[in-house]
Amino acid sequence: MILIIGGKYQGKHDYAAEHFKGLNTYDFEELLKNCGVQAFIEKMNYSEDSGKTVVIADENASGIVPDNMEEIRFREEYNRKLLLLSGEADEVHRVFCGIGMRIK
Amino acid sequence: MVELIVGGSGSGKSEYAEKEALRLSRESNRLIYLATMENSGSEASKRIKKHRENRDGKGFFTVELPRNVGELKEKMPASEKAANPGECTVLLEALSVLLANEMFSKEPEMPSGGYGSSTAPESERVGERILHDIEKLISSVKHLVIVSDDVFREGGRLQPETESAPDNESDDKEKGLKYPDITEEYLKELGFLHRRIAEISDRVVEVAAGNEVLWKK
Numbered sequence: 001m002i003l004i005i006g007g008k009y010q011g012k013h014d015y016a017a018e019h020f021k022g023l024n025t026y027d028f029e030e031l032l033k034n035c036g037v038q039a040f041i042e043k044m045n046y047s048e049d050s051g052k053t054v055v056i057a058d059e060n061a062s063g064i065v066p067d068n069m070e071e072i073r074f075r076e077e078y079n080r081k082l083l084l085l086s087g088e089a090d091e092v093h094r095v096f097c098g099i100g101m102r103i104k
Numbered sequence: 105m106v107e108l109i110v111g112g113s114g115s116g117k118s119e120y121a122e123k124e125a126l127r128l129s130r131e132s133n134r135l136i137y138l139a140t141m142e143n144s145g146s147e148a149s150k151r152i153k154k155h156r157e158n159r160d161g162k163g164f165f166t167v168e169l170p171r172n173v174g175e176l177k178e179k180m181p182a183s184e185k186a187a188n189p190g191e192c193t194v195l196l197e198a199l200s201v202l203l204a205n206e207m208f209s210k211e212p213e214m215p216s217g218g219y220g221s222s223t224a225p226e227s228e229r230v231g232e233r234i235l236h237d238i239e240k241l242i243s244s245v246k247h248l249v250i251v252s253d254d255v256f257r258e259g260g261r262l263q264p265e266t267e268s269a270p271d272n273e274s275d276d277k278e279k280g281l282k283y284p285d286i287t288e289e290y291l292k293e294l295g296f297l298h299r300r301i302a303e304i305s306d307r308v309v310e311v312a313a314g315n316e317v318l319w320k321k
Contacts, residue, residue, distance in 0.1 A: 006256075007257040008256045008259070008292075009292050009298075010256060010298070011295075029280060033280075059256075060281050062257035063258030066261070074262050074280060074281070075259070075281075096310060097301075098299035099308060099319045
């Protein structure tokens, strides 16, 4: 499984389309909301699709800590699960100004 | 040579960009600081004056152009026009400020609030229009160094869960973290500019705590 991270509007989807054409592409936040990241990882572990899968995630933890618990919890949950997924990923790429860098 | 330099606030990107411009200007005759910041009051003007004096000492000639940066050549004072602009190294600071000016502040001499004498059609998106201005600038100078801000990794504020009205499916697809529409629009246009300018740049650098991360060389 390939994980692509980066800030908003940095060109992550274009990067995925260019470098990982034809692979199944998932939005990390959709995974988080719909099936759960743990379940997704387990599915990947038992599936031959793992090698054909790309997950795209926004980086969102570089701002000031929010002033309410709901947002703090959301960010914490989001980034803890992202870390989990990143640990399982075969490759992690970070996109900046449309340019990708493999960081794992 | 075109170089894009991006970093967070206080990352040291301005100092880095100044060094780059000085390095590049060794092979050109003139060093121009293209200041996009608008003078919005006495505190701003004090800061601008201080920075300007600091740069003048290093050989920069400052031109203030809060919008329509493609018109640098026309906006140069007569005393400077003798110098061939094609030999100039230009440091543009900052793209993020230029976009904010073009999106949010009206041009003083344009009561209609239009976008000035840019040759681009009015219907064009603001990012495209600025990109055209930048391309025009690139073609008229020897080296261009562009400074901009990395503002894309905070995400935004958590959106309240929309009551799942069946006819309102689009809202369910909204991202959890989002800024108000006008801020999202700004980020989208700045992201567009960063991507497109990175494509036409020879060098793309992220500055973090004064250190360079080379994304394109």
